[in-house]
Amino acid sequence: MSELSYESPLAHAAAPQGLAITIREIPDRGMIDLRGLASDPAFLSAAHDALGFALPTEPRTSAAWGDVRVLWLSVDQWLILSTRSKAHDILANLRQTLKGIHSLAVDVSDMRAVIRLEGDACREVLMKGTSLDLLSGDYQPGTCRRMRFAEIAALLHVVEDTVFDVYVFRSYAHYAWDFLCATAKESSRVKLFGAQDVPA
Template sequence: MADLATSARRVSGLADFAADTTSIGGVTLADAGPASRFVLRGSEAAAAASGPFGVAIPTTSLRAGEGSGRAALWLGPDEWLLLGAAHETAAIQSALEQAMAGVPHSLVDVSHRQMGIAVEGPGAALALNAAVPLDLSAEAFPAGMCARTIFEKAEIVLWRTGPERFHVEVWRSFAPYVWEILDVVRKENAAAA
């Protein structure tokens, strides 16, 4: 019998939806793919974690820092979501734990709990605003801004990565729900145009 621990493979929660990445109504949806995801807590942890993580952990509210394929998203006064390449999970965790050994903190691997959806195009903000109660205009929510918010009944982390690009972090169980609503909205917007 095969060892389940070594034969198990993570499958995207959007496998049934993400095959078609056609732009509809000025919006393209895509599965952001697997990633390392950690929730870091601790007011002193940001300074200790920035160097080994390779990205300055933002201390300004609602901001994200990124570079070298990694990102740190501010979620609260002492909480951040850290994103990196999927194959780096163990290395990131080890480096951060060593750097923060004497610092009060919590570092939790949430790589399997969450997934990302990329929402892109000139209609991206409008499509997201069908279910997100924030002002997503470029003036109010510029590139580099992130926020923990709601998408209908799902809690998400929304990050504007460019003028017409957003990254949605959502719990795996809610990903199809968020995808389907975005798909319906973009189709309705296309029909109304």
């Protein structure tokens, strides 16, 4: 009998030469969707016990400890990130500590593809597909938010100032990949003029 094997959404995709940034898939990202009431101290305490750190409760923020990171998605939803191999243990801990508390924890590791963008021109490339002003001061490292990207639903996480993770549903992975590869071409680079001096 053959055994089940996992293959990431973009396992056979390769970024072309001549891009202004680096684009690659993060294939082993484990993801857990956590639901609960941020107004419930018992829920927050149990989640803290399971993860080892507090859930972020401010909109569009994230928190991390070691190789585990949590993204705030809404007033009652968080996305817990880890390696795929570690997600099973984290889920088991959550379900144990949250037993009897109004909550839901589900492994959604196969739901999304994660595309990482790295380089000084990441913000300009991303803005070709979204109306977000990523050059404003609102998108510092740690920021996360849902967005409309190239006409599809996506999740953006600012990992570092020049490192961004874009999460898209698995069925749109190749579409998002192709869009990014096309708009990140060096020949398509956008020149930003910035603030201009007023002519004398």
